[in-house]
Amino acid sequence: MLEQDIDFDAILSQYRADPFDYMAVHTSHTGRLRFKVREGDAVEGISGKFHHIPGTLLYELERERNLKQITAVINGQVDMVRSDLEGGFVEAGEHILTIKHPLKKREIIEYILRQVLTPYRAPEKAKYFFALDLQARIDKYGQRAVAIKPGDEILTMSLMKRDTPVYYDGEPGIIHSVYFKPGVSVEQGEPLFGVCPKDRLPLIERIITRVKAEWE
Numbered sequence: 001m002l003e004q005d006i007d008f009d010a011i012l013s014q015y016r017a018d019p020f021d022y023m024a025v026h027t028s029h030t031g032r033l034r035f036k037v038r039e040g041d042a043v044e045g046i047s048g049k050f051h052h053i054p055g056t057l058l059y060e061l062e063r064e065r066n067l068k069q070i071t072a073v074i075n076g077q078v079d080m081v082r083s084d085l086e087g088g089f090v091e092a093g094e095h096i097l098t099i100k101h102p103l104k105k106r107e108i109i110e111y112i113l114r115q116v117l118t119p120y121r122a123p124e125k126a127k128y129f130f131a132l133d134l135q136a137r138i139d140k141y142g143q144r145a146v147a148i149k150p151g152d153e154i155l156t157m158s159l160m161k162r163d164t165p166v167y168y169d170g171e172p173g174i175i176h177s178v179y180f181k182p183g184v185s186v187e188q189g190e191p192l193f194g195v196c197p198k199d200r201l202p203l204i205e206r207i208i209t210r211v212k213a214e215w216e
Contacts, residue, residue, distance in 0.1 A: 008207075011115075012214060015108050021101045023074060027094045031061030031068070032087065035097070039081045043099060045074040059096065076101035109211050113177055116207065117194030120170055122186045126159040128166075129182045143175045148195070155192070158183075173197040176204065 027033070036057045037043060043056035055072035062068075079100040090096065103111070122128065130138065131153045137146045148154055148168050155166035176196040180186050196204055 008210060011112055012211070015103065015111075015215075019103050019108070020076075021103055021107070021111075022079060023076070023099045023101055024095050025058060025070075025097045025099060027059075027061065027090050027092055027096055028068065028070060029061065029063065029092045030090065031063035033085050033090045033096065034060045034062070035081060035083070035086055036060065037078050037081070037097070039078050039083075041078045043072040043076060043078060045072050061090075072099065074099060074101045105212065105215050108215060109208055110177065112207060112211065113194060113204065114191070116200075116204065117176055117196050118171055118173065119191035120154075120168070120193050120195060122180075122188055122190050122192055123166065124157065124159060125185065125188045126157045127183050127185050128180050128192060129156045129158065130154065131156055131165065138175070143178060145174070147172065147174050147198070170195055171197060174201075 036059055041056075043058065045055045047053045047055070055074075058070050058072055060067055060069050076099045078097060080098040082094075082096045085094070085096060129135070134146065134148070134152070134154055149172040150169055152168045153165050154168045157164045157166050173195040175193050177194040178192075179190070179194070180192045186192065
């Protein structure tokens with residue numbers, strides 16, 4: 001993607017008009033649903049130095065007398081609640097509420113970069129780790145100084161207690177942005193990291209500089 005292909009004014013206008021991310025919350029399993037928030041309520045995400053303080057209680061699910069409480073993972077405001085489901089039995093994966101999360105400058109930069117960088121997506125739903133050799137280079141030089149090319153072993157995919165090496169099959173470049181956390185399950189098709197060819201780095205830096213300068 002070339003710089004002339006990107007309408008920076010349109011992108012920035014879009015985020016100025018609606019500087020929010022909308023997170024859909026789905027039921028984690030089946031059970032009888034009880035909401036603990038209402039539309040318009042402010043919620044807090046996980047906090048604390050070690051992320052040990054849970055967020056605002058969103059809802060409870062009761063199944064066979066076992067009660068499970070689900071808390072918010074991000075801060076924001078409850079934008080929608082499926083109040084028609086209150087007290088009823090719901091299936092797993094039901095979209096029951098939406099949280100409107102105000103975007104910070106760094107999040108807006110990351111969203112724009114996702115439109116410019118080449119994403120490398122999870123081949124399967126699994127937990128991922130960088131390959132040991134690649135992780136050692138990242139630790140030593142920093143991720144944006146580490147180049148990868150087709151055929152490189154880049155990841156370890158952990159699935160059903162079996163670890164499988166993943167070999168890179170995308171365009172050569174550097175690992176500019178990482179979207180996954182080691183050991184945390186990622187859905188199939190979700191981006192794991194964004195790759196930037198070395199000759200596109202000046203464009204990336206201009207994007208970051210412009211957003212920092214123009215976003216309040």
